[in-house]
Amino acid sequence: MAALRGIPHRHTGPVTIGVLLVAYSALWVFFRPSGEPTGPYVGQYVGAISVVLLSAALVLISSLPWVETWFDGIDRAAIWHRRMAITGLVLLAAHIPLASSPIHSSWGGTLGAIGAWGMVGLALWAILPRWQSVVPRPLRGPIKALKDKPVIAQVRRLFGGYDRWRQVHRLTGLLVAAAFFHGLLDGSPFPKSDVLRWSYVVVGGIGLVFYVYRELIAQFVRSLHDYEVDSVTRVAEDLVEIRLRPLGKPMTFLPGQFALVYIEAKDGWHRHPFTLASAPTEPYVRFTVKGLGDYTRSIADLLEPGMPAVIGGPHGRFHHSKGTSRQVWIAGGVGVAPFLSWVRALEEGPPHGEVDLYYAYTGGPAAFADEITARVAEYDHVRLHLVDSATDGRLTAERILESVDAPAELSAFLCGPEPMLRDLQQGLRGAGVRGRNIHREYFDWR
Known part of the structure; x- marks a missing residue:
């Protein structure tokens, strides 16, 4: 860190x-x-x-x-x-x-x-x-x-x-x-x-x-690491977790970073940037992938254990160590991936202050909700809020700031769909959260 x-x-x-x-x-x-x-x-x-x-x-x-x-x-x-x-x-x-x-x-x-x-x-x-x-x-x-x-x-x-x-x-x-x-x-x-x-x-x-x-x-000269597919697990209808096993020296990374992943699938080699969803201390690396494009939509059918992979990186600067002592983490859908990495790494890298994690999704059950709930329960200073927009309404800045006494001292970390984050950013800024304290993971550029 x-x-x-x-x-x-x-x-x-x-x-x-x-x-x-x-x-x-x-x-x-x-x-x-x-x-x-x-x-x-x-x-x-x-x-x-x-x-x-x-x-x-x-x-x-x-x-x-x-x-x-x-x-x-x-x-x-x-x-x-x-x-x-x-x-x-x-x-x-x-x-x-x-x-x-x-x-x-x-x-x-x-x-x-x-x-x-x-x-x-x-x-x-x-x-x-x-x-x-x-x-x-x-x-x-x-x-x-x-x-x-x-x-x-x-x-x-x-x-x-x-x-x-x-x-x-x-x-x-x-x-x-x-x-x-x-x-x-x-x-x-x-x-x-x-x-x-x-x-x-x-x-x-x-x-x-x-x-x-x-x-x-x-x-x-770029940093490349040899891996192979260990497992491919469908965790939701359009969400897949890929687990890769290192074949040599594993890649070192910080929770929340992403990597360029090259995998030889059934139809040939593919290259795609994915957010690392595992903790750095795990023996495997895990990626949570949502089916958005031609490759990612059929990735569960294209990959099998034993297929070779190469990881380049890591990249990204999205990490809670840049925040203040009062933080909110806001995840929308597959945007939970970097926060999943943070939660899995809480023991070795806890945040320096109080945290409210808001996880917004549509229709239940939310992917990884049980795991996140169990891990967060071990830390009094990290609180989880599951928000099903189908029953609870969409997540708003007003709702997020209900438990915040001093918005100017708050750090917000966001990852999710562009329309959701755009509205939340505007709401947080309007309520007094400083622009330099709002951090986004721009996974949609990839």
Whole structure:
């Protein structure tokens, strides 16, 4: 637990990015070459900022330990990666009509087109699984009716599946490289200003270096551990517990962290991040998996004891040692997994103060409720509240704070469905809980 103390605050990483953007923008203000028309110059600045953001996004998915530390978790780093990539893509779209450079190299325009259209294609591909959230409701019915048409079905088979998208998504660095060299070759301010040229090379080039590291070097230095499937147990209709047995030196981790799990199933190898639900002192590692995607929905049928597995990690900074002496732990559905790890590790890692654990579910019995009840009963300072939303109504911030005397001194740890956590976060903040004391496990980004 000492490993989580003394780390930078979770806003340190975003602040660093903000400072970088302000500093880089200042260079374009103070070192603007004379004779550069304002309109095209602004367009080229927008393009340069786009490349800087896309390069920074590559840094955030490099899987280096210091990146995870700086952003207080690889999940938050991934969220900021997505935000910067989207912002960079929007700025890239704005750059195209604004920029007008007198320099037209033989390869610059082609590289720019490859980078722009390639990234647009990847963005659209990423949106497709969530198309209903961006398509107006009246159009959803007709689109659904087209899904099973022969041509559309063939396209879905060709481009469907997270694993296929993830493999193609690894080309992002090459597309950013194309955009980077387009700017270097066709940027009219660069021949007139060494400061603008070399700052662009350094800031943009750093992202490409990290991309090369991730693709060519990281596989040889990352922490990997050999395991095999020991058991697969269905604990609820859509919930499975996987238990893995180490074949060599086991992975060391803190309760509540997650790991990248590679398993050879009946239909081939699969890769997926799962939250560790076991205590670090157990001879096995356990993962609680809910059937949400194609792989996880059929995982109980695809896995058998003895199948090989490799675990990479651990990752994540979600742990109660970061909290105050008065805490609430809030779990929704499969979001109980990190708290299950905490409860199973209470003997060796008790929280430093009073805790109320709220476990919300729909329809009983709740998975692992009996085990959690039995374990918590041994500790007077940890109290369990089971909330069945079907009979008790949904869990609210008001209900959680009924037994809290000083909300400003409370730490809240949350893991569960996004709509539930969004409402609870707003309610807790509105009642006086400080933002820096609200900690979320962003398992949904995975």
